[in-house]
Amino acid sequence: MDIARELNLSKSTVSRVLTGHPNVSKHTKDAVLELAKKLDYQKNMLAISLNSKKTYNIGIIVPEFSSSYFPQVIIGAQEAARQAGYNTVFSQSNESYQTEVANTKVMLANQVDGILISLTKETQNYDHLKIFERKGIPIVFFNRVCSEMSVPKVIVDDYEGAFNAVEYLIKSGRKRIAHLAGPLSLRVSGHRLDGYKAALKKYDIPIDQELIISYDLEISKVKIYVNHLLNLESPPDAIFAVNDPTAIEAIQIIKKRGLKIPQEIAVVGFSNDYASALIAPSLTTVAQPLSEIGRTAIELLIEQINRDVNDWKAVTKVLKTELIIREST
Amino acid sequence: MDIARELNLSKSTVSRVLTGHPNVSKHTKDAVLELAKKLDYQKNMLAISLNSKKTYNIGIIVPEFSSSYFPQVIIGAQEAARQAGYNTVFSQSNESYQTEVANTKVMLANQVDGILISLTKETQNYDHLKIFERKGIPIVFFNRVCSEMSVPKVIVDDYEGAFNAVEYLIKSGRKRIAHLAGPLSLRVSGHRLDGYKAALKKYDIPIDQELIISYDLEISKVKIYVNHLLNLESPPDAIFAVNDPTAIEAIQIIKKRGLKIPQEIAVVGFSNDYASALIAPSLTTVAQPLSEIGRTAIELLIEQINRDVNDWKAVTKVLKTELIIREST
DNA sequence: CTGTTAGCGCGTTCAG
DNA sequence: CTGAACGCGCTAACAG
Secondary structure, eight states: OOHHHHHHHHHHHHHHHHHHHHHHHHHHHHHHHHHHHHOOOOOOOOHHHHTTOOOOOOEEEESSSSSSSHHHHHHHHHHHHHHTTEEEEEETTTTTTTHHHHHHHHHHHOSSSSEEEOOOOSSOOOHHHHHHTTTTTOEEEESSOOTTTTEEEEEEEHHHHHHHHHHHHHHOOOOOOEEEOHHHSSSHHHHHHHHHHHHHHHHHOOGGGGGEOOOOGGGHHHHHHHHHOOOOOOOOEEEEEEEEEHHHHHHHHHHHHHHOOTOOEEEEEEEOOOGGGGGGSOOOEEEEEEEHHHHHHHOOOOOHHSSSSSGGOOOEEEOEEEEEETTOO | OOOHHTTTTOOHHHHHHHHHHHHOOOOHHHHHHHHHHHOOOOOOOHHHHHHOOOEEEEEEEESSSSHHHHHHHHHEEEEHHTTTEEEEEEEEEETTTHHHHHOOOHHHHOOEEEEEOOSSSSSSOOOOHHHHHTOOOOOEEEOOOOTTTTTTTTEEHHHHHHHHHHHHHHTTTOEEEEEEEEOTTTHHHHHHHEEEEHHHTTOOOOGGGEEEOOOOOOOOHHHHHHHHTTTSSSSSSSEESSSSHHHHHHHHHHHHHHHHTTTTTEEEEOOOGGGGTBBBSOEEEOOOHHHHHHHHHHHHHHHHSSOOGGOOOOOOEOOOEEEEOTOOO
């Protein structure tokens, strides 16, 4: 420690003033503080963390970063973490299981105090996450959740959100409502599909498998499906899309075919992405409380961090969605 | 080290096999590797970094995260860093100088090997960044650059981008082109304004100060300025906005007033944000090579990291923009 | 081929 | 009020 030598003090004395301990004479204290400031002295967190086995770092792993969904969630998470004195470290898995596993190792190597994760759409094996449990490092899932692990989770009520959206379409007089669903391996896709079906059922509208298309969220494929739907003998008069990018893409395609939205066909999305309010026609969609998701997840995580491993709780917080009605319906 | 004791080996032997050193018998090597795998052993990067004085962490500080600009840049940066074996740690300053300074300290405390930064619009004092220079930690600026520090920078040719956009407007027959400029404290705002003026000059169009409004990028204020412009005795027939969010907001307001775009008034933005292609009318804008900006910045930074402090170079890379013509002109 | 030692920067004893 | 000694997990230098 430079400043100890400079002032002819013991390292422990310097350490004491820097950590705010009492029992240091005002004189030496002032001297240390002054020199520290002069030298732009910053404690070495590596050493502190190594010593204390606590880094105050929280890892966040998300599948992607290009839609506005995850950035928004992260903003909420980062803010909540900061308030609690934690740093956040993120990485994106690019929807690749391999990358997710690799990112996971990096987090481990960097000794994060806990991680927040939203799974890849590929992820089926959870060994890389169970390591955290074994090592006593808490995990919290959000959005893309793992059902076979008993840990805290933050999700939204996808079933209800979808139900409300479809019910609204029905009440607006739509008769043939198609659903562009996501991969059924994703919990959210399944729940949204269920909500869709339940709404139809409630109003005695038969479920037509022809109108339900599940796809892998590869946005370029939306074109194929929408054109297919519009070419049906009895085409839909509404499309409920599993998410906003899908809905936005569908709108572009429908417009290109010269159909009028919403007169001839209505479109509803899910998530209320940034662009949804700006496109023409603006998109009716199911809004999720994005930064609240991030904040809640961080809160659950920090609770776990502060709990003894044996007292870990596996609560699942289900946040509410809100139907935002715009011009596309 | 658990695995040393378990196998009755010296720590150094274990370390040797884990670091891939030679001179270890195949027998002990295999034993160590096996146990390591079984225990999900991960090296403690904290200890390694503390010891080697190198963390392989790069800090990235951006002013915000909500537009699509910075997330896209970060995607490029993160990918380039990963390929070079570096991790990235980011934080957002929320356009607040105070927060920027605080984030800077955190990076320092965490011993990053270098930082990438895009300044706050408030930042006028650079002492917090000069600390990095003094400590021998390289900095690279991108986008929001500090002119008084001689370090590597990555920018785009804002002057030329603006010039091309305005020239295009003129060639399309526009006579009164307004400019919604950013704060002149920001280099980019100044250069875009200069490009705007130069284009007018080239075609002998007088510069009308009434048509130039510089504002603080507080998006809610765009309404005031656009309405002001449209209420002028001789209103503009085109608006060149300093960035896409401003242009998009302007379009909404113009549409509300019932004016036809582009027939009655044209609008051009800058940056090609995600939403720009989706709104109606789609926005003509000056595209920046976002992920290339991130990648280039990381490359410059890593070069600096690998150079001796005395050999630091202060190159400024100027990337080209591209005018993307859509429906709003 | 293997073991021992020292030190990275810090906080935390235990002794004065 | 202050100092000396130890250890966090790891690597490197120096012995065998």
